[in-house]
Amino acid sequence: WQFLAAPLQSLLGQALERRVQLSGGAGFRVRFIGGLRLRAAHLAIAAPHWSAAPHLLRASDVELDLHYGDLWRAQRGQRLRVARLKAGALDAHLERDAQHRVSWQFGRDAAAAPPPLPLLGTLQLDAGVLHYRDAPAAIDVRADVNWSASDTANNSTQPSGKLRVTASGTMRRLPLAAVVSHKPEVGVEPGTLGPAPAGAQRRTARQGAVVGGA
DSSP states (O other): OGGGHHHHHHHHHHHHTSOEEEOOSTTOEEEOTTSEEEEEEEEEEOOOTTOOSSOSEEEEEEEEEEOHHHHHHHHTTOOOEESEEEEEEEEEEEEEOTTOOBTTOOSSOTTSOOOOSOEESOEEEEEEEEEEEETTTTEEEEEEEEEEEESOBTTBSSOEEEEEEEEEEEETTEEEEEEEEEOOOTTOOTTOOSSOOTTOEEEEEOTTOOOOOO
16 A cells, blocks of 8 residues: 555645655554544644744654545635544644634635634644644643544443643743643533633643642
8 A cells, every 4th residue: 555655645735735644664554434534643734824833733653634525615714624543643733813814724725714723533642742833812822732532432422531631832922831631521512622611620821830730
């Protein structure tokens, strides 16, 4: 399957209208039945042309599952949904600039309203770093993430896993530091971003204090 790495890299690049890099060495696997299932030692997706970020996403030891319908919608500027993403290491730069352009919007329809942040069905990370910059909201945050979560466990509809996030930066130009440790319970969909769910163990501090979490 290694010979498919270059054509698949080109196909994804055309669909997303971004430069995509895939390693085609040992361990590369791809399946097309029922959706795109990719296994690669390295995956990188470029940031948009207007961004100064080094990339949108760079990951190693990657397992990525995409449904064709989700890829089709993302190509038209709609919200991207990733059915499954597993990585040994991941570095992502998400950005909204002063013109309200978002780095996670793909495709040709630049006039379309910016979509919400990407939705992850299943996310498993040994180590991850998320950089989020939002110029209109005056947010500049780095989050170190260790998250192992899935949509189902033991044939149940309940998600399972554990999340730990250590964040630092500024929010509305005020210093921010936080540690969140959370095990999803009823009604929590892994991979979505929002207020910390009830039951999450959280420690926050401002004025640059060092924070310890549970």
